[in-house]
Amino acid sequence: MTKTExxxxxxxxxLQLALAGWNVKDHTQVVEEFDxxxxxxxxxxxxRTPYEGHQFSDYVLLGKDGKPLAVVEAKRTSKDxxxxxxxxxxxxxxxxxxxxxxxxxxxxxxxxQLYFWDLENAPPRKIVxxxxxxxxxxxxxxxxxxxxxxxxLINTAIAGRDYQIRAIRSVLEGIEKKQREFLLVxxxxxxxxxxxxxxxxxxxxxxxxEKVLFLVDRIALRxxxxxxxxxHMPNEPRWPNVGEKLIAKDRRIYVATYPTMLNIxxxxxxxxxxxxxxxxxxxxxxxxxxxTFGEVLAYFKTITMGLTATPTDIIDHNTFELFHCEDGIPTxxxxxxxxxxxxxxxxxxxxxxxxxxxxxxxGISKRTISLEDQKKLxxxxxEVEDINFEGTQLEKQVVNxxxxxxxxxxxxxxxxxxxNGVLPGKTIxxxxxxxxxxxxxxxxxxxxxxxxxxxxxxxxxxxxRVYGKGGLLDQFTNNDxxxxxxxxxxxxxxxxxREIVNLVFAKPVYSYTKFWQMVGRGTRLLETNxxxxxxxxxxxxxxxxxxxxxxxxxxxxxxxxxxxxxxxPVKLVGLRLDKIEAANDTGHADIAASEVAKLHLQIVALPQxxxxxxxxxxxxxxxxxxxxxLTLNHDKLEFLRAEIKPLFRTVSEADFKAMRFxxxxxxxxxxxxxxxxxxxxxxxxxxxxxxxxLPLSVPFVKLEEELIRAAQTTxxxxxxxxGSFDELINKxxxxxxxxxxxxxxxQTYLDLMDExxxxxxxxxxxQNEAVSVTRYREMVENLITELTEHNPVLxxxxxxxxxxxxxxxxxxELLHEEHPNITExxxxxxxxxxxxxxxxxxxxxxxxxxxxxxxxxxxxxxEQFIRSHTTLNSRQLEFLNLLKNxxxxxxxxxKKDLINAPFTVLHPQGIRGVFNPTEINEILQLAQALxx
Numbered sequence: 001m002t003k004t005e006x007x008x009x010x011x012x013x014x015l016q017l018a019l020a021g022w023n024v025k026d027h028t029q030v031v032e033e034f035d036x037x038x039x040x041x042x043x044x045x046x047x048r049t050p051y052e053g054h055q056f057s058d059y060v061l062l063g064k065d066g067k068p069l070a071v072v073e074a075k076r077t078s079k080d081x082x083x084x085x086x087x088x089x090x091x092x093x094x095x096x097x098x099x100x101x102x103x104x105x106x107x108x109x110x111x112x113q114l115y116f117w118d119l120e121n122a123p124p125r126k127i128v129x130x131x132x133x134x135x136x137x138x139x140x141x142x143x144x145x146x147x148x149x150x151x152x153l154i155n156t157a158i159a160g161r162d163y164q165i166r167a168i169r170s171v172l173e174g175i176e177k178k179q180r181e182f183l184l185v186x187x188x189x190x191x192x193x194x195x196x197x198x199x200x201x202x203x204x205x206x207x208x209x210e211k212v213l214f215l216v217d218r219i220a221l222r223x224x225x226x227x228x229x230x231x232h233m234p235n236e237p238r239w240p241n242v243g244e245k246l247i248a249k250d251r252r253i254y255v256a257t258y259p260t261m262l263n264i265x266x267x268x269x270x271x272x273x274x275x276x277x278x279x280x281x282x283x284x285x286x287x288x289x290x291x292t293f294g295e296v297l298a299y300f301k302t303i304t305m306g307l308t309a310t311p312t313d314i315i316d317h318n319t320f321e322l323f324h325c326e327d328g329i330p331t332x333x334x335x336x337x338x339x340x341x342x343x344x345x346x347x348x349x350x351x352x353x354x355x356x357x358x359x360x361x362x363g364i365s366k367r368t369i370s371l372e373d374q375k376k377l378x379x380x381x382x383e384v385e386d387i388n389f390e391g392t393q394l395e396k397q398v399v400n401x402x403x404x405x406x407x408x409x410x411x412x413x414x415x416x417x418x419x420n421g422v423l424p425g426k427t428i429x430x431x432x433x434x435x436x437x438x439x440x441x442x443x444x445x446x447x448x449x450x451x452x453x454x455x456x457x458x459x460x461x462x463x464x465r466v467y468g469k470g471g472l473l474d475q476f477t478n479n480d481x482x483x484x485x486x487x488x489x490x491x492x493x494x495x496x497x498r499e500i501v502n503l504v505f506a507k508p509v510y511s512y513t514k515f516w517q518m519v520g521r522g523t524r525l526l527e528t529n530x531x532x533x534x535x536x537x538x539x540x541x542x543x544x545x546x547x548x549x550x551x552x553x554x555x556x557x558x559x560x561x562x563x564x565x566x567x568x569p570v571k572l573v574g575l576r577l578d579k580i581e582a583a584n585d586t587g588h589a590d591i592a593a594s595e596v597a598k599l600h601l602q603i604v605a606l607p608q609x610x611x612x613x614x615x616x617x618x619x620x621x622x623x624x625x626x627x628x629x630l631t632l633n634h635d636k637l638e639f640l641r642a643e644i645k646p647l648f649r650t651v652s653e654a655d656f657k658a659m660r661f662x663x664x665x666x667x668x669x670x671x672x673x674x675x676x677x678x679x680x681x682x683x684x685x686x687x688x689x690x691x692x693x694l695p696l697s698v699p700f701v702k703l704e705e706e707l708i709r710a711a712q713t714t715x716x717x718x719x720x721x722x723g724s725f726d727e728l729i730n731k732x733x734x735x736x737x738x739x740x741x742x743x744x745x746x747q748t749y750l751d752l753m754d755e756x757x758x759x760x761x762x763x764x765x766x767q768n769e770a771v772s773v774t775r776y777r778e779m780v781e782n783l784i785t786e787l788t789e790h791n792p793v794l795x796x797x798x799x800x801x802x803x804x805x806x807x808x809x810x811x812x813e814l815l816h817e818e819h820p821n822i823t824e825x826x827x828x829x830x831x832x833x834x835x836x837x838x839x840x841x842x843x844x845x846x847x848x849x850x851x852x853x854x855x856x857x858x859x860x861x862x863e864q865f866i867r868s869h870t871t872l873n874s875r876q877l878e879f880l881n882l883l884k885n886x887x888x889x890x891x892x893x894x895k896k897d898l899i900n901a902p903f904t905v906l907h908p909q910g911i912r913g914v915f916n917p918t919e920i921n922e923i924l925q926l927a928q929a930l931x932x
Contacts, residue, residue, distance in 0.1 A: 008076050012112070013111055031059070034091075055090070057088075059074070060095070063140070064133065064137070067101055069104060069136040069140065071106055075109070076110065079110055088117070102143075103119055105117070110618075118139070134273075146206060149172040149206055150173060151871055158201060162880070163338070165866060167199075168195060172203075183308070184307050187334060188519075190347065193228050196214065197229060204252070212253055213281070214255045215280065219461070220461075222255050229253050239254045247270055247272060265609070275300075275302070277302050278303065280304045281305050282307065298612065309516065336516075343853065344855075345525070350543050351542050351543070352550055353545070354548065355410050355759050357546075361758070362757075364398060369752055370753055387748070387750070392508075397748065399747055399748070402750075402752045402753045402754040404443055405443050405754075407506060411427075411504055412424065416542050423534075425483065427483060427485070430518060433488060437458045440486050441457065455483055459490055460487070496524065498524040498527060499526065499534065501535065502542050503519070503544070505544070510552075567648065573602060581634070582670060583673060606620075606650065620644075655733075662729045664690070667683050668683040691712060704732065708732065711732065777831075787814075824838045835854075855888045857930065887931050898910050
């Protein structure tokens with residue numbers, strides 16, 4: 001049944017306006033049938049009817065000053081809302097002509113679909129609810145006062161690196177071009193959060209945004225982001241403050257986890273407008289977030305920027321689609337390789353050591369257990385023959401203390417140590433389970449009791465002692481102890497502790513995205529102005545890989561492809577539809593009617609506050625017509641499958657254990673209906689097994705003992721009918737939460753001596769290179785420090801005295817004899833300085849003078865140039881980055897180079913197409929001074 005326009009307005013649109021705080025009956029807020037006086041057609045002096053020369057807008061929304069803020073054009077539900085588009089636009093312009101002042105905002109709707117059009121600024125877009133009066137007044141203020149973003153100065157004190165400025169500039173330029181979605185791909189540790197804060201700061205100062213939301217996927221990251229905003233934008237009020245649960249409407253910066261924000265928008269008591277935010281940052285944008293929390297972004301359809309550290313070639317195509325980017329082409333990307341190879345580097349390189357034990361490689365069986373351990377097992381009354389596990393079953397079906405002990409000992413031996421060379425520097429141990437983490441902690445305490453249980457601590461998200469000032473995470477970040485954080489998932493992403501110098505992969509990882517996020521925990525360089533006594537230098541970090549993860553990802557660059565899984569509520573509705581169809585086809589009208597009634601109840605229970613459900617209002621409205629349900633033919637069932645079934649992904653609060661049991665019983669009853677006896681038998685066995693695992697010692701379970709015992713007999717199933725199935729679902733389903741967990745998955749605990757099978761360095765840097773340069777420098781520096789005590793020439797250099805050419809040659813020969821690889825040419829390569837002489841290198845190593853490398857000089861000069869030219873656009877910044885790298889690589893530059901490749905990639909005319917003549921002269925002077 002379609003509604004008339006009047007009914008659409010009274011039953012749908014009036015209510016939607018009321019939800020946004022508009023009282024249709026209050027003429028100081030809303031005027032219905034607003035009279036717009038227009039010119040009469042040419043040649044007509046007097047109107048022929050009372051309405052000629054008038055237009056009547058369905059609704060006009062007024063500001064606090066009584067002036068029109070917006071026009072709403074209504075169409076009946078059976079019509080396309082877009083039919084009101086031109087009409088509403090015309091009304092907006094005519095009202096402006098009639099009254100003067102601001103051009104009203106434009107809305108058109110059919111009660112189910114609602115569109116918003118900011119005329120002359122952006123195309124129309126579909127929205128999920130009307131803005132409040134405050135929203136519209138904020139939009140008006142922004143539209144009137146915003147400044148052009150292309151000229152907006154970026155605060156380089158927040159984000160001053162060249163690539164950060166390029167990232168910000170590319171988004172600002174996109175916003176100026178009316179784009180609304182952006183995706184930044186930036187390697188972990190390159191300052192994604194700072195870049196976002198500088199971007200939010202620029203948008204706020206330019207008057208484009210008043211309220212900013214930063215979404216994260218865990219509490220620890222929320223605290224970290226709040227601290228970063230407090231540091232860089234201290235004067236902007238933030239939410240939440242400590243202890244705040246309800247959202248405050250008077251802040252400017254909001255930081256929230258996805259579940260928190262989902263709960264807020266579904267909570268009627270908090271009344272958060274879908275137009276509340278002007279800019280949203282989505283941290284760690286990947287598929288799993290959109291599967292679960294995509295509703296948050298669907299609700300707030302504002303300017304949105306996704307952030308991810310996942311390499312571009314691995315990002316899921318859905319993510320590119322969500323941000324309206326072509327596959328593989330984000331708005332801006334800055335890779336780990338670029339950051340490590342920058343001069344000076346922005347991120348730290350790493351070395352990988354592979355450790356594998358005998359049991360990991362060969363499994364635990366009579367063949368691999370030592371004779372001594374076999375004797376121990378026999379004395380304990382265990383059958384050695386019964387012990388037979390694959391290496392991959394460690395920490396799953398079998399736990400062996402000796403394997404974990406060996407890994408801990410090897411780590412303590414190989415780890416990068418602090419300045420004293422005794423204790424490991426800050427380390428994360430990535431463990432398989434919480435129980436595994438506790439076992440590793442116990443081993444550290446037992447092997448190293450002298451540290452009184454402070455050396456290694458378990459940090460897991462469900463431990464309240466982890467968070468807040470003085471919590472375990474705070475201790476790990478800011479105190480000398482603990483040195484080792486043992487983590488299960490919590491520290492895999494987003495935790496920023498620059499002093500981490502060791503990572504231990506004590507578990508296999510199958511997600512490439514997660515793997516690189518974990519590696520990213522060690523990539524940050526130290527802040528030289530904030531030295532921590534336990535980590536005064538860091539030029540490389542160590543990864544100890546105990547499960548061959550690097551080998552796995554070389555062979556499987558994208559990791560395990562996870563098959564997209566149907567949500568359980570969606571699956572359950574699908575089965576119910578299949579059963580209705582099967583019942584209809586086999587003439588069981590009573591069964592079909594019973595299942596239709598259950599489906600009705602499921603549809604009524606859909607979360608009405610979900611934006612997904614609100615957007616599907618027109619589809620759900622079809623189901624309100626009783627005629628729809630009278631005969632559910634194949635076409636109607638297909639409609640339910642295609643359009644209604646997917647809506648059940650919004651069901652998040654349910655007893656999922658009871659729902660799984662209901663699914664199994666439903667599958668069984670469907671197999672019976674279809675006369676699929678072998679399939680039904682398999683399903684029945686599974687159901688009986690679940691029922692048999694219910695513990696009668698629990699009082700609630702005991703109440704249903706009679707049914708539980710009966711349901712395990714053949715007699716019950718031979719007589720079972722639809723009533724029996726309903727009884728099982730209603731009475732046994734809610735008890736499934738008490739079922740014994742994994743009774744057949746008991747772990748075997750062993751304490752067998754394991755031994756090292758393999759320990760080797762893996763060449764796996766950004767370009768698969770070994771870190772020989774670092775070692776070479778260490779070797780040269782150690783040798784010179786040693787020789788300085790006895791060598792008169794080195795003593796003279798150290799004391800700042802002049803050295804003759806003869807003495808310099810004598811010293812060079814001596815060093816060459818001590819180590820044939822110490823030559824002036826090699827020193828120039830290693831220290832990246834093509835002009836320095838042998839003695840200058842000695843002075844540099846002895847700390848008498850700082851020898852700037854050529855790439856350092858070039859980078860520093862370009863950085864200074866960019867800082868003093870803050871209005872450069874993204875293409876100009878890209879050109880300068882290309883030029884910087886060209887000079888570092890070639891060490892020379894001629895004018896003609898600037899109009900040839902690679903510069904013609906950015907513009908066919910090279911530099912002439914990107915800069916004006918004055919700018920070209922400045923750049924030439926800079927480049928020639930460097931390449932001289």
